[in-house]
Amino acid sequence: MPGKSSIEWTNATWNPVTGCTKVSRGCDNCYAATLARRRLSHLYVRSLPVVDTPENREDPFAVRVWPERLTQPASWRDPRMIFVNSMSDMFHSDIPEDYVRQVFEVMLEVSHHTYQVLTKRPGRAKRFFSRNPDLLGEDTKLPPHIWLGTSVEDQAAVFRVQQLRDVPAHVRFLSCEPLLGPLDLDLEQIHWVIVGGESGAGHRPMEEAWVEEIRDECLRSGVPFFFKQWGGYTPKAGGRELADRTWDEFPELVAV
Template sequence: MSENSKIEWTESTWNPLTGCSKVSQGCAHCYAERLAARLKAMGNPNYQNGFQLTLHENQLAVPLRWKKSRMIFVNSMSDLFHEDVPFEFVTKVFDTMIKAKQHYFQVLTKRSTVLRNIADKLTWPKHIWMGVSVENHNYTYRIDNLRSTPAAVKFLSLEPLLGPVPDMDLTGIDWVIVGGESGPGARNMKKEWVLDIKAQCIEKDVPFFFKQWGGVNKKKTGRLLEGQIWDGMPTVYEHPTLQVS
């Protein structure tokens, strides 16, 4: 559980559950799985089960102790909408987010069907943002599932971007993040895929955030796209300070 995050589009991470299982192509080289193995080897008590799905009741209240407003990525090491997470635990996580209204929460899932099926049973204040991962055109159905939810802010994470995603329906989408895969075995991301997505965002007036080119050494490849940094954020926020505008 981290008060400070190096992820470019957030400030902190909060993991009331850890561990996951692979559901699509983007999971093949999961960074969370690699990190969980290291944390287990280091003796971190939250990772004694490695990357097996594990619920952490003792972490549920963590954001309530953070008094200063911040942007929080929920479950960077898991998926809140995993099929094996009891609905009662999902509601506990949402209860915390609802109470911690000083923060903004970014929830991200690949399991958009589960999200769609239970979204109407959850409460969605404006400070809870909901996103889905879309690795290539095979997973654009997740955008439709996201669009059906009551979340006030809906976003897409096209990371790792593994192929082109042409002609997206961005109706109702408030933010798009794009990034290449990084680490061992990283698959290449083509510039033309990124430029096409950027063009789609500009045409539909959707904020565009380019996170990284990725690769084995992501620091070397950097974040520049056509010579500049693209740090678009939903209109309620300004980046990089991530303070309410």
């Protein structure tokens, strides 16, 4: 299956943009940057970055757009959940707004898939939709097959949850991965929570109590909870069980 993903909470990845820059502690051991620099350099350097400087031309993880990939979702006949920009951030400031529009236009047109858009910049997402209201439906929200999420790795990043609530989406979700500390979450208008530990050579440990607290808040709030991994040297090193079971809950509004 082209684009098939091993990420537990999605079916496929689609990367019309690659590259990013660090904004918080959750970025310290970014898997996408490591992947780009260690394994995919020969692919990324074929295309000039959006911000064309000598430094960026030498950096395989500089922000780059790939217009030739815009047609990929239409070529996938079977419906699937698609993680959009697993190797970037759709709302990075280096991505031209007209290109962000093109990506969303594809998602609106090729509507038999469910798209999962995850960002660490929900404030820019809010501003983008305020400037592009024609991308929204009659109810002034994105249709249910386009989900918007934000990453919340520790209490210092919890401000993103309120910014996400201001994004006009039917499905809003949180990715608490890598979870680096306890979180005090208000899940009002949040429809899904993913939790996972960090993996890789420099992984930071995740405490069980942190995960249980988030799970319990999801249960109290009636929000689907997905536990992705404990983490470790490899993503699957610690397994996926929490309290002797796996937690694979999804929002009810699923187009697939």
